Amino acid sequence: MAxxxxxxxxxxxxPQITVGTQEVGLTAGYLLPHRLTQDHTTKQQGPAFMPSxxxxxxxxxxxxxxRGQVSIGAEVVYIQFVExxxxxxxxxxxRIKYTFVALDRIRPYAEFAGGPFWTDLAGKIPExxxxxxxxxxxxxxxSYFLTDQAALNVGxxxxxxxxxxxxYPNLGLNASLPFGGFSFYF
Amino acid sequence: MTHHLFRWTLLGxxxxxxxxxxxxxWIDVIPSSTLQQESITRVISNDERVPLxxxxxxxxxxxxxxxxxxxxxxxxxxxxxxxxxxxxxxxxGGNISSLGDKVVAARITFDxxxxxxxxxxxxxxFVIGASMFLLSPVIExxxxxxxxxxxxxxxxDGQVKRYExxxxxxxxxxxxxxxxxxxxxxxxxVTEACLTELMDQLVRDTNFYMASNTPLPDSPILSVTVxxxxxxxxPVSLSAVPVSTAPAP
Numbered sequence: 097m098a099x100x101x102x103x104x105x106x107x108x109x110x111p112q113i114t115v116g117t118q119e120v121g122l123t124a125g126y127l128l129p130h131r132l133t134q135d136h137t138t139k140q141q142g143p144a145f146m147p148s149x150x151x152x153x154x155x156x157x158x159x160x161x162x163r164g165q166v167s168i169g170a171e172v173v174y175i176q177f178v179e180x181x182x183x184x185x186x187x188x189x190x191r192i193k194y195t196f197v198a199l200d201r202i203r204p205y206a207e208f209a210g211g212p213f214w215t216d217l218a219g220k221i222p223e224x225x226x227x228x229x230x231x232x233x234x235x236x237x238x239s240y241f242l243t244d245q246a247a248l249n250v251g252x253x254x255x256x257x258x259x260x261x262x263x264y265p266n267l268g269l270n271a272s273l274p275f276g277g278f279s280f281y282f
Numbered sequence: 283m284t285h286h287l288f289r290w291t292l293l294g295x296x297x298x299x300x301x302x303x304x305x306x307x308w309i310d311v312i313p314s315s316t317l318q319q320e321s322i323t324r325v326i327s328n329d330e331r332v333p334l335x336x337x338x339x340x341x342x343x344x345x346x347x348x349x350x351x352x353x354x355x356x357x358x359x360x361x362x363x364x365x366x367x368x369x370x371x372x373x374x375g376g377n378i379s380s381l382g383d384k385v386v387a388a389r390i391t392f393d394x395x396x397x398x399x400x401x402x403x404x405x406x407x408f409v410i411g412a413s414m415f416l417l418s419p420v421i422e423x424x425x426x427x428x429x430x431x432x433x434x435x436x437x438x439d440g441q442v443k444r445y446e447x448x449x450x451x452x453x454x455x456x457x458x459x460x461x462x463x464x465x466x467x468x469x470x471x472v473t474e475a476c477l478t479e480l481m482d483q484l485v486r487d488t489n490f491y492m493a494s495n496t497p498l499p500d501s502p503i504l505s506v507t508v509x510x511x512x513x514x515x516x517p518v519s520l521s522a523v524p525v526s527t528a529p530a531p
Contacts, residue, residue: 115398115425116460151460153407153423154400166400168407168457170415190411211414 110200111244113165117281119150125275127175127255132270138221140269142178144255146171146277148191156197164196164205171209173231181220185257187213187231201241205251209233213257223267224259232256239279250276307455307464311471313479324488324508331369332438332493333381334362338389339374344396350374354392354473358431361477362388365485367508384493389434394469395450397426410457418457425453427468429476433484435491443490445483449476 123146129139150169158164170190177183189211196204213231218224237251253275258268339355341348359371368386372378378385406421428450436442451472453464488508 114462114465115403116455116462116464118461151457153403153457153460155396155398157400166404166407168411170411188414190414192408192411 111241111247111281113152113195113197113281115152115155117152119148119152119167119169119279119281121148121150121249121277121279122146123148123171123249123275123277125253125273127177127271127273130270130272133267135267136223136270138180138223138269140177140179140217140221140271142176144173144175144273144275146173146275148172150191150193161198162196163198164194166192166194168192170211173209173211173213173233175215177215177217181217183215183217183220185213185215185217185229185231187211187229189213189231189233195239203239203241203247204236205239206236207234207253215257217269221269222265223269224257225265226259226263228262229257229259233273235273237275245281247279247281248276249279250274305456305458307453307459309451309453309464309468309471311449311451311468311475313449313475324485326367326488326492326508328369330492330494331367332384332386332491333370333372333378334368334386334388334435335372335376335378335381336374336390337387337436340391342391342393344394351392355390357473358390358392358433358477361481362484365481365508367485367488367491384438386438386491387436389436391432391434393430393432395426395428395430399424399426407457415457421456423455423457423460425455425465425468427451427453427465427472429469429472431476431480433480435484437491441490443487445480447476447479447483449473449479451475 125144125146127141127144129141131137131139148169148171150167152165152167154166156163156165168191170188173185173187173189175185177185189209191207191209193205193207210230210232213229214227215224215229216227218227218229233253233255235251235253237249239247239249241247251274253273255271255273256268257270259266336355336359339350341350341354355373359373362368363371370381372381403423406423410418410421428448430446430448433445434442435445449472451468453468455464485508
């Protein structure tokens with residue numbers, strides 16, 4: 097039988113992220129402090145590194161600008177505090193992300209992550225009294241797909257660290273975290 | 283010390299269970315292509331076979347028209363070819379000038395229904411994440427796929443016969459077992475079951491498509507066995523090869 101002559105389809109430039117597609121990425125940013133009350137005095141800041149893994153669990157849903165898909169995963173959050181004292185923090189945070197897919201290669205997303213966080217800042221600042229804490233992060237970003245499998249990401253997160261009331265004082269630390277990074281999909 | 287050891291052992295076991303049981307997946311297909319009864323077999327003379335020409339191919343997904351998929355068209359044609367009911371298969375747009383007067387025209391509709399259960403998956407994903415993935419072995423995610431194939435064959439004298447088959451399946455998986463390959467496997471198995479059923483129906487009407495539309499003579503002329511393809515689990519070959527012949531018994 098000769099070659100089939102049904103209509104020819106042009107190559108689709110849109111990245112095909114489907115159920116089961118995994119994403120690994122590395123994100124880096126810089127923590128900038130927010131003192132939300134008069135009791136907050138610490139200007140904690142420093143670089144943050146967040147390697148992550150995600151699994152896409154839905155095909156694109158919805159129509160129009162909000163068409164998107166959900167992925168869940170986790171990331172390791174490492175923060176190297178350089179102010180007010182040199183200290184470290186490391187945590188593990190499950191993460192959920194909604195990615196808007198209406199714009200093909202440019203894909204905005206909203207995300208939320210939270211989990212346990214250990215830091216040796218405790219006792220060195222008035223806001224935190226225990227080394228065991230929780231980190232909560234919520235933010236948004238945009239991915240630009242360089243290829244069907246690789247994307248650059250930039251965005252913003254609000255970062256909150258506190259111990260959940262397990263010890264006092266527990267004022268918590270709040271910060272902005274602008275970030276950039278890349279992801280690889282497979 | 284013993285308490286410490288017990289705690290880490292327990293954590294290790296929980297982690298091991300999460301990563302192994304959380305990776306499982308399986309597929310249910312109805313009707314199962316592997317459970318179908320033995321295919322119907324007919325014998326047709328080589329001279330009695332006529333060409334089949336693709337006259338139309340429509341694809342639908344969840345009720346909406348789609349661009350025709352070359353892959354699906356090839357798969358359907360290969361399945362028809364494997365019945366050896368027709369002498370030649372001509373895809374859409376193929377050259378039909380030298381086929382003669384007796385030609386069967388085929389119009390195919392392939393309707394896919396996909397339900398990825400996105401809402402449930404999102405909520406379950408949130409719960410799995412909130413549990414630090416500890417619930418991943420016990421929370422099951424599902425992906426449904428159904429295929430309905432309609433084959434309309436018009437004989438050279440204008441008589442039309444219509445065949446229809448449907449198959450559905452569900453991929454059940456845990457979070458760490460999800461992969462795009464799983465969805466491909468589901469669609470492949472469902473399509474296979476659907477086309478197998480369709481070809482069984484087609485082969486029952488073998489006599490209708492014989493060039494003379496009369497019973498076979500007893501003379502020992504070249505003939506082939508006409509039957510629906512047995513269920514396959516391996517991917518279908520996309521190549522189109524000439525139909526082989528064998529002497530009649």
